[in-house]
Amino acid sequence: MKVALIMGSKSDIPLVESAIRILKGFGVPFEVKILSAHRTPDDLERYIEEAEKAGVRVFIAAAGGAAHLPGVIASKTLLPVIGLPIKSKDLMGFDSILSIAQMPEGVPVATVGINRAKNAALLAIQMLALEDPSLLEKLRDFRQRQKEKVLNAEVNLDEI
Numbered sequence: 001m002k003v004a005l006i007m008g009s010k011s012d013i014p015l016v017e018s019a020i021r022i023l024k025g026f027g028v029p030f031e032v033k034i035l036s037a038h039r040t041p042d043d044l045e046r047y048i049e050e051a052e053k054a055g056v057r058v059f060i061a062a063a064g065g066a067a068h069l070p071g072v073i074a075s076k077t078l079l080p081v082i083g084l085p086i087k088s089k090d091l092m093g094f095d096s097i098l099s100i101a102q103m104p105e106g107v108p109v110a111t112v113g114i115n116r117a118k119n120a121a122l123l124a125i126q127m128l129a130l131e132d133p134s135l136l137e138k139l140r141d142f143r144q145r146q147k148e149k150v151l152n153a154e155v156n157l158d159e160i
């Protein structure tokens with residue numbers, strides 16, 4: 001297992017699915033858990049230890065609202081933590097992104113945009129690719145396909 005993807009609540013699943021698809025697509029071994037910094041703090045702590053022992057190299061933590069999950073994970077491990085802010089009902093995710101990004105000095109969390117689950121997965125893969133040439137190759141192909149999609153896109157003036 002290389003990536004541990006943790007989300008704070010079952011309600012986050014739909015917004016995390018695109019990260020799961022990317023990790024699957026790149027063939028990265030990963031595990032997904034629902035654990036909360038506030039509702040299951042002891043289980044979270046135990047899981048972080050287990051994940052480290054199981055060979056996890058990077059954590060992705062998705063959370064909305066007060067969104068303390070990524071920061072709490074970062075406080076318990078020296079592995080990199082990518083924080084994925086989930087759009088909240090009341091404050092549209094501004095609370096989530098600010099909470100995740102504004103970590104105190106000394107305990108960083110790499111924060112992606114609100115609901116940018118795909119980017120969280122890609123960033124994790126880029127980290128793993130530092131020591132894995134085959135993953136790097138897959139990332140090159142991904143970027144190439146992305147580039148071709150943009151260059152092949154056409155504006156149909158009849159449809160406007």
Ligand code: RP5
Pocket residue numbers: 007008009010011012036062063064065066067086
């Ligand atoms: C956070 O609070 C979760 O990550 C979720 O985004 C948000 C709301 O959780 P629920 O009240 O839906 O369980 O902990």
